[in-house]
């Protein structure tokens with residue numbers, strides 16, 4: 384959610400302040416990138432604990448970034464971290480943030496699978512509403528998918544493209560279709576890898592090695608599922624399956640369902656397809 388300027392000044396003005404509702408992995412990552420590129424950010428979530436964890440995550444990730452960027456100048460690196468953190472404020476007052484919404488220029492929604500038009504219809508600012516889809520880990524992944532609905536104005540769509548570029552990302556335009564581009568291709572691929580394993584046609588380890596060394600992916604499908612979160616994978620797939628139950632690409636996987644039912648969500652819980660210390 385971005386607060387810019389009054390509508391007449393919008394076309395020429397760059398977005399300066401970003402309010403992000405949700406301080407999970409994606410929200411914190413977007414906050415980090417926005418703050419690192421000179422925007423002020425308010426990160427909103429329901430509890431101080433979540434927000435503390437989010438800021439700690441941002442700090443940890445910034446340390447990894449500066450280790451490379453300021454390899455020869457650790458002091459400048461520390462200065463950069465402090466400067467970025469100064470750009471981030473936190474709030475548990477969603478009401479106050481919602482109040483700010485009435486003065487907003489644009490509302491952007493980050494979702495992996497929900498239709499942007501469904502979410503837009505709950506607001507009365509359809510022309511100012513669009514989707515931005517970031518990828519995990521946000522500081523490293525260069526792509527942003529930009530989604531306009533039939534009601535999104537050209538001005539809003541242009542602002543989405545410009546904002547993505549201001550964050551140092553490369554935007555691509557997507558239609559408001561399930562999974563946009565990346566997830567529409569990636570999630571069925573990952574699910575088919577799980578089914579391949581379920582059919583006994585390959586071990587998790589071999590499938591991961593095969594896709595890394597044979598197809599050039601940075602992570603194999605099981606590693607990637609654990610990284611993204613099995614709960615997230617299941618949530619996306621269940622949603623699509625509900626809407627299009629006859630599509631075999633969206634068929635559920637027993638193994639995935641079982642792991643999620645056992646609370647094994649991947650890296651974040653210490654166990655998914657693999658175990659983590």
Ligand code: CAA
Nearest residue numbers: 444445447448451495517518519520522523566601602611
């Ligand atoms: N913050 C800052 N830096 C990070 C980071 C983070 N969160 N994660 C990794 N890095 C940095 C590391 O510090 C490291 O830097 P150096 O090169 O200076 O050492 C560099 O990235 C490489 O990291 P690693 O050596 O730890 O491991 P890697 O080479 O495997 O890279 C990766 C990690 C960037 C995550 C890479 O494995 C990768 O690109 N994986 C695929 C990720 C992917 O496909 N994401 C999309 C998921 S789908 C999605 O997000 C959509 C959805 O809605 C579900």
